[in-house]
Amino acid sequence: MFNKALYQYFLQVETPFYFYDISLLHKSLDNLTRAAGKYDYHIHYAIKANANDRVLQIIKDYGLGADCVSGNEVKKAVEMGIPSEKVVFAGVGKSDAEIIYAIDQSIFSFNCESIEEIEVINEWGRKKQKVVPVSLRLNPDIDAITHKYLTTGLPENKFGIPLQFLDRVIRRVNSLSHIQLIGLHFHIGSQIRELAPYIELCEKVNSIQDIIYKKHGLLLEHINLGGGLGINYEDPDAEPIPDFEHFFDTIHEHLKVREGQKVHFELGRSVVGQMGSLISKVLYIKKGLNKEFMILDAGMTDLIRPALYGAQHKIQNISRPGAQIKNYKYDVVGPVCETSDSFDDDVMLPKTKRGDLVAIRSTGAYGEIMVSQYTLRNKPKAVYSDEIRTASGNPLVIDEIV
Numbered sequence: 001m002f003n004k005a006l007y008q009y010f011l012q013v014e015t016p017f018y019f020y021d022i023s024l025l026h027k028s029l030d031n032l033t034r035a036a037g038k039y040d041y042h043i044h045y046a047i048k049a050n051a052n053d054r055v056l057q058i059i060k061d062y063g064l065g066a067d068c069v070s071g072n073e074v075k076k077a078v079e080m081g082i083p084s085e086k087v088v089f090a091g092v093g094k095s096d097a098e099i100i101y102a103i104d105q106s107i108f109s110f111n112c113e114s115i116e117e118i119e120v121i122n123e124w125g126r127k128k129q130k131v132v133p134v135s136l137r138l139n140p141d142i143d144a145i146t147h148k149y150l151t152t153g154l155p156e157n158k159f160g161i162p163l164q165f166l167d168r169v170i171r172r173v174n175s176l177s178h179i180q181l182i183g184l185h186f187h188i189g190s191q192i193r194e195l196a197p198y199i200e201l202c203e204k205v206n207s208i209q210d211i212i213y214k215k216h217g218l219l220l221e222h223i224n225l226g227g228g229l230g231i232n233y234e235d236p237d238a239e240p241i242p243d244f245e246h247f248f249d250t251i252h253e254h255l256k257v258r259e260g261q262k263v264h265f266e267l268g269r270s271v272v273g274q275m276g277s278l279i280s281k282v283l284y285i286k287k288g289l290n291k292e293f294m295i296l297d298a299g300m301t302d303l304i305r306p307a308l309y310g311a312q313h314k315i316q317n318i319s320r321p322g323a324q325i326k327n328y329k330y331d332v333v334g335p336v337c338e339t340s341d342s343f344d345d346d347v348m349l350p351k352t353k354r355g356d357l358v359a360i361r362s363t364g365a366y367g368e369i370m371v372s373q374y375t376l377r378n379k380p381k382a383v384y385s386d387e388i389r390t391a392s393g394n395p396l397v398i399d400e401i402v
């Protein structure tokens with residue numbers, strides 16, 4: 001992924017910075033749209049994974065819609081030119097201002113998580129004389145087999161409407177004059193690497209649909225299965241593009257789609273995760289009593305996933321690409337005054353020196369978007385592979401492995 005010319009370029013850029021491999025983003029989107037197109041599935045990109053303008057622009061150009069979880073994300077989607085009829089808006093705590101804005105934009109669907117919220121939307125719909133399209137986000141009680149902070153479909157999560165309330169909620173929603181119930185929505189978690197939870201989800205959706213039809217004579221037009229498809233963090237080069245085809249084939253095999261129904265997904269991480277790397281410089285190799293600390297100029301303010309939920313990213317010393325022997329063990333840490341400001345412990349790397357560049361891989365999702373300015377640190381900039389020019393002014397070809 002990082003060839004010599006690219007490395008030479010990196011040496012001139014202020015670190016830390018995010019490097020985005022735009023050609024990989026294109027390839028991922030090619031694969032995704034081809035695989036989803038096979039079944040006419042509708043994809044809404046989950047903006048919270050990465051809302052970088054250039055990245056969003058490319059995603060928009062592939063015709064994807066947007067999955068938003070805040071009013072400002074809805075605004076961003078609209079401002080980027082994503083048609084409002086492709087925008088969905090989820091979240092357990094939508095404020096009145098956010099609701100009003102989204103109603104004014106005539107978005108495709110409010111994905112609602114409680115009857116209390118739907119009643120507020122109904123009131124705003126009445127005031128604005130608009131019937132507002134709503135999907136119910138149901139909590140299907142599925143263990144997504146992922147980190148506990150990344151599950152969202154278990155009964156103890158704050159997300160979604162418990163299935164036990166479904167009957168009551170549908171009856172109540174049907175009595176509201178300014179709400180149109182258009183679909184069902186699910187999102188069971190994130191970084192899900194097994195397909196079993198999705199198969200379980202399909203089966204649950206099938207039976208929920210049967211129940212709704214039997215009890216209420218309702219056949220809702222839209223089924224939204226959310227996002228959550230995981231990526232290979234351990235070995236990004238082995239799997240730079242998630243297997244979207246297998247994912248959608250599996251859904252197609254297990255989900256019963258009724259006449260006229262449309263199926264939607266909200267993918268975030270799987271679209272953008274692998275195209276990003278956080279490039280950082282080694283400030284010090286500090287000897288501890290029993291350990292050696294590799295202190296980087298990137299920290300938890302640049303990439304918070306390891307500190308926030310113990311996420312592990314592949315760390316490479318790209319200044320020593322030829323070094324086959326990785327027999328030095330480092331705790332790779334950042335400069336911020338928090339013990340949790342650590343990227344990983346006991347990382348095996350070639351002998352590393354001050355000034356070496358390291359790449360923290362698979363940081364295209366939930367990286368740049370979560371940057372903070374804690375301790376008044378600078379925000380890392382983004383470098384886009386297709387904007388890099390060689391000294392002679394030609395685009396740099398970066399595909400070849402060092």
Ligand SMILES: *Cc1c(COP(=O)(O)O)cnc(C)c1O
Pocket residue numbers: 046048049067069090091187189190191226227228229266267268269270365
């Ligand atoms: C975060 C989120 C997604 C995207 O999740 P990924 O794991 O990035 O695919 C989809 N839908 C909703 C409602 C979300 O909150």
